[in-house]
Amino acid sequence: GENVEQHPSTLSVQEGDSAVIKCTYSDSASNYFPWYKQELGKRPQLIIDIRSNVGEKKDQRIAVTLNKTAKHFSLHITETQPEDSAVYFCAASTWVGGGADGLTFGKGTHLIIQP
Amino acid sequence: DTAVSQTPKYLVTQMGNDKSIKCEQNLGHDTMYWYKQDSKKFLKIMFSYNNKELIINETVPNRFSPKSPDKAHLNLHINSLELGDSAVYFCASSQGGTGPEQFFGPGTRLTVL
DSSP: OOOEEEEOSEEEEETTSOEEEEEEEOOTTOOEEEEEEEOTTSOOEEEEEEETTOSEEEETTEEEEEETTTTEEEEEEOSOOGGGOEEEEEEEBOOOSSOOOOOEEOOOEEEEEEO | OOSEEEEOSEEEEOTTOOEEEEEEEOSOOSEEEEEEEOTTOOEEEEEEEESSOEEEOTTSOTTEEEEEEETTEEEEEEOSOOGGGOEEEEEEEEOTTTOOOOEEOOOEEEEEO
16 A cells, blocks of 8 residues: 655744655555645645646645655745644545545644744 | 534543444535544544445454445444544545545544543
């Protein structure tokens, strides 16, 4: 089955600086890579995702890059703000349209924004 | 107008009991999931279900069973609860036919004493 590794487990950055979280996956059949943000006591919220036919996707201060050859993908957050503090999870799945494939998650990164 | 909802939010029970957690989605999605988040915050898929297939994670004990009365609901039944079942259980849904994006419910914190 799929295995997703995520690093670092904790990341502390100064407000206004950039943060980068990296993930690797093992199954070359995986073609969908979402990122979730989870605040304390809350549900995971989808913040951005990328499919394997795309190398990069950006949404305001958040961007995700994918390297299929190396089987890794990264989350980039620029101009970090206090409200970015949370646990971030990467995930991977094989989506074939109409199927019911669950997500395999990384172990999460606790992002701390220092004022 | 909650998209994915779960009841109850908290569930405290004794070892050996049987309990259920309910999940409902009003997004018109055709695929639903159950995930377990343990004390270390690790999220793991338990079940994926749509009208075509049920995929069971091989590590899930058969004390756990999903039941879907209709497309909008996927309930989780747990028999003979054990201490190690204590966790937060999240339901999620997606429109599997047209998109892989999964949206999560608020979670149910299960504590087994």
